[in-house]
Amino acid sequence: MPLIEEIEVPDVPEHVADYVWHVSRREDDFDFDDIRPVERRTIKGVTRMVGEPWKLKLAIPGPGTYDIRIRQRSDSGRTVFERETTLDLRDFLVVALGDSYSSGQGNPDIPGAPDHDNAWYDVFLPTLGFVVSLSGGMFTAPLAYRFGKEALDAAKDMLAEKWPTIARQQKATIATDPDPVWQEPAAYRSLKCGTALGAGSLENPELGRLVTFLNFARTGSEVFDGLLGPRTSDGLPIDDWIGNMGQVEEMAETLTRAGRTEIDALVISIGVNDLGFATRLTSLVADDSIALLGGVGDDTKNREETLKRAEHLLDSGKIRGALDSLRQALEELPLSIHQVYLLEYPAAIFDRADGKPHPGCEIFGSAFDLDIDQRDAELTRHLGLRLNEVIREAANDFGWVHVGNIDAGFRGHGYCMGEDSFYRTASQSLVLQGDTEGTMHPNGAGHAVVGEQVAQALEQHMVAAARPPEVVRTEIEAWRVAGVDEQWKPVRFGQDYDMPPVVLASLQTFAGSDPSLARVREADTRGFQVRVEEEQAGEPHHNAEEVGFAVLRPGLLRDRQTGEIVGEAGSLSVDQPSADLWRTLTFDERITGDVVVVMQVMSANGHQPVHVRLRDVGEAADGRRQLRFKMEEWRTADGQHFEERIGYLVLKVGEHTLRGAEIFASLVDGVDESWRRSVVFNARPGGTPVVLTQCQTFRGADPVVVRQKNVERDHFDVRLQEDRQGGDHVGESVGFIVVEAA
Template sequence: MGDGMLRMGARAGLLVLSIFAGSAHAQTFETTTVIHPEIEWRVQNPFRFFVDPTDTEMHRNTFLSLSDEEHDEPVLSAERELSRQHQDGWASIILGRTCWDNKRNLHICPGGVDYINPKSHTIIAELKGIPDAAFVNCEWLTAPKGRNAPRGQALLRPCNEPVELEIPYPDGARITVEIGGREVAATDARVKDLFIVGMGDSFASGEGNPDLPVRFSRERSVNYGVGFGTDLVGYPARIGQWREIGDERFVQENARWLDQACHRSLYSHQLRAALQLSLEDPHRAVTFVGFACSGAEITSGLFLRYKGNEWVPNPPRLSQISAAAEAQCGRNRPRRVQVPEAYHMNGRVPELRGLELLKCDEEYARKIDLLMVSIGGNDVGFSRLVANAVLHDKSMLKWLGGWLGQIEEAAAAKDHLGTLWMRYAALARALRNILHIPPDESDRIILTAYPGLALLDDGAAVCPSGRAGMDVVKDFRLDERKVREGHVLAEQLNELMRKAAREHGWSFVESHRKKFLGRGICAGWSDVAFSMADDLRLPRKINGVWQPYNPADYRPYASRQRWFRTPNDAFMTGNFHVPATLMQKVLQMHTSWFQLVLASTYSGSFHPTAEGHAAMADAVVEKARAVLAKYDPDRRDPLMSFEDVRLNP
C-alpha cells in the first residue's frame, strides 16, 4: 500500500515537472516530454425539461452516433434510429419524467427546483492530455464568479475520471486542476442557458402522436353496432379487462399525452427542435416551455383561454400568451392588464375587445431567446376544408356536421385570409408588448409553415379520389377535386404567412415543405403492401382471421413513406373514445358508431407523424442556429461542426 502511494507520488512529481518543463530545473531531465493538459466540460443535462439526465443522454448518444450524411437531418435521422429501438416510441419511456405538471398546468420540476430561472447547472468535466492518468490524483477546484457567489468545490479524483461540478448561473466559475499542489490546467466555465417558448395549434402540439399510444389485443375484436348502412364488426380492440366501449377500464387504456387536453406530446416539432439545439453545443442548456394546443386559433387559443381538444378535469387555465407571460415571471407573480384598442385593430378583430392578459413586469421577466409558433390554419378553417374533402355530399356525417367542425368550401375559407392578416398584426403587438420581444429582435420569433397534406412527388399532382387509408368509416372518401381546391388555399395561406413574417420581422421556416412531397396522406399501398408500416388498410377480423395483419403488431412510430396520419392510422394510434357516461349524459347519444368516428378523427388524422414533425424540427433548427449566432458574439459559426461535438463526449 505504501509502495503504491510512493509510486503514484513519483508519477505526480514527474508530471508536474513535465508540465512546467520551461523552468531551468526541469530542463535537467532530458527524457521528460512536455505535455499540455486541457479541461473539457459539458452540461450534464442540457435539455432541462427532462428531469432524468439519462433521458437527455439517450438523445445525445443517438445524435453522436449519426453519420456525416445523417447529420444533415439530425432530428429525422435520430427519430428513425430511436423508433427502431422502442416499439411504442421513445417518448413512452420518458412520459412522467418531465418538468410539466399537467394537473396544475405549470412548468414545475419535481423536488422544487426553479425550472424557469436556474441557479446553477451540473457539468461533467475531464482533464485531457495526461499520460498514465489512472495512476495520478487530480484535485479539482472551482471558484464561482459574481456577487454573493456560493463557496467553491474541492474534489480529489484519479486524473482519468470525469467529475461532476456545480457551476453557478449565469456568472459561471473558474475551474482549476492541481497535481501535487501545482496548477496544471484552468478554464472558465459559463453555461449559456436558452429560454425557448413554443405556442400554436395542433401542428405545433404534436397531435396524432401520443407519448404512449394505444395497444391492441392479439385475439379480441370489437363491434361498433350498426352505422352507415352496414354492420361495424371485427374492429381492433384495446387490451385490458374492459367489458363495454367507454367503460372505466376501457378509458384506463386511453392513449397518454404530455398534456391530455391539448394533445401535446414530446414528438412536437417545437420540442424536438429545442432538444436538438441543446445537444449541439456542450456548453449550452435549454429551458423549454411549450403551450401549443390542438384546435387553437390566434384568437381562441393564443389570446383567449381555450380548453383544448379532449375533455379533462383540469383544462388549460390561461391563454397561451398569458401562460407564457406567467412562465417568464418564474416565481414572481405576473399582473393582469387590459390590452389597448390597438390589439383589436379598430374592431377588425372583435374577439379581442375588452381583453385582459397576464404580463410579467420587464424587470422580472426572463428574456425569450426563441419563440416558436405555428398558427393560422384553424383561423382560416383548414380543418373544415379537410372535412369537406373527405365527406361526400350525401354523407350522414356531413349532414350532422358539428363533431368534425363546420364544413366549408374553399371559396368560403378564402374569405378568412384577410381576417388572419389582422390577427397576425395583433399577435405581433402582443409578442412585443406582453412578452417583451424587442422590435429590433423580432427575428427571434420563428413562424413555421404548414406542409402539404396530399401532394405527390412532382409537387403538382394531388392524391387521387378514393378510400385509401380511410376504410375505418364508410362515409370517408377523398375527393381529388376538393383536395386540389384545398391545396390552392393552402398555398395562399403559405404566401400570406410569408408576407406576415416579413411585415413583422419574424423568421419564416418553410424549407421542410419540399421534403413532404410524395409523403402525403395517400403514400403507401392499399392492396398488396411490402411492409406493414406502409399498408394503408385497417386490420379487420373476418371469419375469425385478422386481415391484412394482426393489430397487436402495429407500430405507430415505425418509419414509413407517409408523413401524415390517415383516419386508419389515427384509429390505430390515438384511438380516442369518450367515456360512456359522457356519451349518454352530455352528448345524449347511445350509438357506438359515433365512437368509431371520434377514434378516427379526434385521434389526429390529417396531422404529421413523428417523422413529419422531425423533418419540420430540422428546418426550424436550421433557422434557429442562424438567429442564435446573430445574437451571440462569442459564437464563431452558426453550427458547431459535427466533429467538434463528437470530440466533446
C-alpha cells in the same frame, strides 16, 4: 433544480497520482475545490486503474461564466499537467404557442393500450432511430411506432363501421387501459412535437448551451379562440382546466411567477384552424353523400363552395388581421421577446411518391363517394399554399422569422404513402390514443422535418446572435525583430493584455547553421523575452537572427468575413517525465477539415534546450478533434524535462481574416534536411509577413526542428534540422502559418 456539468480529462499517465480541480463562477461567490485520487489495483500481476478518476460531475448553481482549472500531480506532489478554460453557460428560453401542429397531436408521450394483453403492439419503440442531420450535428426523432396487424385491422374495421358517423364530423373512440400519457391531456400536448425536437437538439453543455423549452400549444386553437382567449365550443369556453385563459395570458402568468421576463425564442404555429381547414376537409367528404345529406351530392359544387368560403377568409384579410392582433398582444406583454418565429404548414397532404396530389385512402376513400378525389386533393394543396403565403407575408412585415421548407420536406410523403407517410392515419390514431383526433397530423417522421427547420432557424437567429463577444473575440499581433542571438532579449507587446496571451515564434533567417530555434520565456500581459537556443553540443554563441512573432488572445478564432470558427489559441502546463510519453490535446470540433498546429514553449524552467514535437494532428476520437504532442530534447539529454508552459495555435487550412491580421495556413509534405525552395503562397499585403513553421508528423524518431530562410511577400525556403549526430531525417509534413506583419 441544479444543472449538471461534466468535464472530462482524457489522459491518465501511470505516474499521475491525483487531479486537483478548481471551479468558480464570476457572477457570485460560488467556489469549488476538490482532489480526485487515481486508484490502481494489481490482480495476477496486471495493474489496472479503478473507475474513471478523470471525470468530474459537479452540481452548479445555474448559468454564468465559470473558470475551470485542472492539474495532474505526481506522487511527489509536483504538477505534471495543468490546463485552464472558461465556460460561458447560457440558458436559452424557447416557448411554443399554437395549434395541434405545435401541441404534438397524434403523438402521445406514451401511447395507450386498447386492452390488457397489449397484443395490439408488435413493438413500441420510443427511439426507433429516425435521424435528421443538422449543420450543427445530428438528433433522433423520439417517436416511432411499429403497429401490430391485429391492431390496425381492428381499427380499420371500426372505422368502416362508423364511417357515416365520422363523416358527420363526429368522433370514433375506443377504450384504452392504460390511457395514453400526455404532457397535458386536455390540450393533446406532448414533447414529441417538432418545436420540442428542434429546441432540444440545440442543447450542448460542452459548448455552454442549455435550452429550457415551454409549450403552451393546444389542439384546435385559433388566434382569438386559443391564443388570445380560451378555446370555445358552441360559443362556450372549454379551457376551464386552465381557468379559461388563452395561451398568451397563460404564458405571461407562468413566466412572471417563475421570474423569467425574457424569452429568447417564441415559436408559433397558427392559422390552419382560422381558415377552418378541418371543416373544409370534412365538407369535401360529407357533402358528397346522397344518404347523409338527404339530397343529391355534387362533388363539383361542393368544391366550389369550399373554395369560395376559404378564399373569402384569405382575400378579405381576416386571417392577416387576426395575426396582426396577435402581434399587438405580444408587444403589450410585460415580457421581452427577442424574436418570434412563425411556422409554415405542410400542404402536401395527399401527395404520393411523385410529389403530386392523388385521391385519398382509408377514411378518405369510399365506395359511396365519401372520399377525397383527385380534384379534392388538388384543392387541399391549393388552400394550404395560399395559407402559407399569408403566413410568410405576415412574418416578413412583422419582423418575425418565417420558418419555411416544411412543406417541401413533406412532399412525396402524403397520407396514403404507408410506411413512407409523414402523417398519422385514423387507424393509427385510434391505436395510439384511443380516438381519431390525431388523424392528418404529422407523425414522428413529420415532426422530425419540422424539428430540423426549427433548429436551423434557432441556430441562426437565437444561438449565433447570442454568443458573447469574449467567446469568439480574437486579437492578433504579428511583427519581426532583428538582432536576436543567444542572449535573452526583452520584447514589448504593441498593447497591454488583460491576461497573458499566447506567444508563438519562429526564426525567419538562417544566419547561423547550428541546430537552433526561437525560445520564449516570461510571457505576461505586457511582453516577453526571446533568444536563439542551440543544442548544447555546439558553441554557445549564435549569429544574430531575425525572429517573427504572432501574439494571440486565448480563445476561439472566428473568420470576420464568413463567421466560421477557424481556430483555437490557448496554453497549458506540462512536464516530460520520459522521452516516449505523448499527451493528447483536444480542440474545438467546429474547426473542420485539415488544420495546422504550432506549439511554442513559453517558459524556461528546465536547463536543457527543448521544443515541442507533434503527431496525429487533427485525428478524430469519439467525435472529438485532437492531436498528440510531447516536449522533445536533443539526443545529448535524457528526454526528461521540468514543467513548462506551452502555447498553441490550431488553425484551419486556408486563408482567413481575423481581427488584427490576414492569416493563411497550409501544409507542405516531404520536407527533409535539404532546402525546399520557394514554398509559394499568395502575396501578403503590407510588406513582408511572419511565417511560423512546425513539423506536423512523426515519421522519423530523431529530434528535429524546422528552419526557414528567404521569407518574402509570397514565398520562403524550408528544411528540417537534426542535431549534429543526425543529418538524414526522413521526409515529414510541415505546417506553415503566414501572418501579415504589423
